[in-house]
Amino acid sequence: MIKEYLIHSYLYYKLNEIIIEDTEYDQLCKDLLSSWDKTDSPYKDLINPSDLLAGTGYSIEEYPDEIVSEAKALLAKHRKKAKYVEYRTVTDDPEELYKALKDSSDWFLKALRVDYNMSFRKFPEKREMTVGVVDRILKERSDGV
Secondary structure, eight states: HHHHHHHHHHHHHHTTTOOOHHHHHHHHHHHHHHHHHGGGTTTTTOOHHHHHHHOOOOTTTOOHHHHHHHHHHHHHHHHGGGGGGGGOOOOOOOOHHHHHTTSOOHHHHHHHHHHHHHHHHHHHHHHHHHHHHHHHHHHHHHTTO
């Protein structure tokens, strides 16, 4: 569990990459904190339990080579798997698109928004519809709908 925490902390705080949801990271911190006394790892001294309580890994300054290597490998695997971000809308119906995307993860929706904003300059109506649907879904989630 410590390695997983360090890997995701490295990805987020050093590489500015997110491959798990914030809630999943927060749960990882809680789980690690609750088993702290029973946890044994050569990397335990890198972690301040108060950081786990706060749900952060910001204060970690140095990461072991093994953690850096595993984090980069995990990121490469994640990026390869996430190639479907190159998804293209095949419908002109916003409600149909909404139904297709409503269960997608936040990171996918945000990547899709960026993708459409950057790649669809020649098709403004397609870009506006897709970005509008993505924004609608993200807003509904933030409003707790």
